[in-house]
Amino acid sequence: MPLKTVTVNKSSLLLILIILASINWYFGTLSVEKKIIEIPNLITESVTCHTDSATNNEKFTVFITDQPMAAKLLDALCHTSAINRQYGQVEIRWSHNEQEISQYVGKGLADLALVKDNIMQAFATQTTHGYKIIAQYQDYAAYFFSLKEKPQLTKQYLWGKKLGLLxxxxxxxxxIVPKSLLNELGIAESNMQITYVKSHEDLRNLLASGAVDLISTYWQEQDAERFSLNYITPLETKVSGSKWYLKMATENTDLLCDLQTALHQLSTEVHSQYYSQLNLSPFNCSIRDDKFEVDQNEK
Structure with a gap:
């Protein structure tokens, strides 16, 4: 049978094109919406407080990588004299996101920051933005922990192991340290079963539950209650501790001394061996009645 010829007039053709364009636009918007949803939010979390200077619009911004510290730190900073005189608001942000670290530290957006010195050196922040170290935590060692045996730092031992990292x-x-070791031994990440978690405490819980064979972390006194010193192996014996950097555009000594006071007090209240070992940088501040004040004799 001969095929029938279908005639489409201009009006029908125009209607079809409009319908096709509408369908294409509809699915296009769905695609755009999906992409927007999937874009990660660089600003993770923050807490704020208002000082006694209600009419002051200046904000003191703090950037840290440890969320549990945020609440106590905020309370301490909002009760310091210099901040109450000079600022109207305190904001503390925390994140491990590299892009956010580069925003707040690399671009000098943070007035006070708790980060590793290798990050600050990478951005040359001390010369670019005038950051000064006002306090630092002690150096420490990094270890592989195991639950049932002493870990070996060999390719044969580590190949295929279940490893917990941050x-x-x-x-x-x-x-950084465990990844560097794997790289030196020629072990690709695909040759390991790596589980990533958010905190050192999460790493310890992973190991204690048997979910992984090894974790990479530091040793603290309370670890003796869950793990054995016989089953840890040092990866690096001297890891630089985190440091507190203050942006010093001016010689704001009152602010510096009040911040050292607050950080010193915080170190006596935290339930962490690492954060309790705080060393203050030598400036013209001295301890008097558990507070740091400008030493008039040194002026």
């Missing part, structure tokens, strides 16, 4: 690349003991 999911932020700025951590030396939980990410």
């Amino acid at each position: 999911d932020y690349p700025s951590s030396r003991s939980g990410h």
Whole structure:
């Protein structure tokens, strides 16, 4: 049978084109919406407080990588004299996101920051933005922990092991040091079963539950209750501790001394061996009645 010829007039053709364009636009918007949803939000979390200077619009911005510290630090900073005189608001942000670290530290957006010195050196922040070290935590060692045997630092031993690491690349003991070792031994990440978590405590829980064979972290006194010193192996014996950097555009000594006071007090309240070992940088501040004040004799 001969095929029938279908005639389409201009009006029908125009209607079909309009319908096709509408369908294409509809699915296009769905695609755009999906992409927008999937874009990660660089600003993770923050807490704020208002000082006694209600009419002051200046904000004191702090950037840290440790969320549990945020609440106590905020309370301490909002009660310092210099901040109450000079600022109307305090904001503390925390994140392990490299892009956010580069925003707040690399571009000098943070007035006070708790980060590793390798990050600050990478951005040359001390010369670019005038950051000064006002306090630092002690150096420490990084270890492989195991539950049932002493870990070996060999390719044969580590190949195929289930390893727990931190999911932020700025951590030396939980990410940088173990990754460097695997690279030196020629072990690709695909040759390991790596689980990434958010904190050192999460790493310890992973190991204690048997979910992984090894974790990379630091040793603290309370670890003796869950793990054995016989089953840890040092990866690096001297890892640089995190440092507190203050942006000093001017010689704001009152602010510096009040911040050292607050950080010193915080170190006596935290339930962490690492954060309790704080060393203050030598400036013209001295301890008097558990507070740091400008030493008039040194002026």
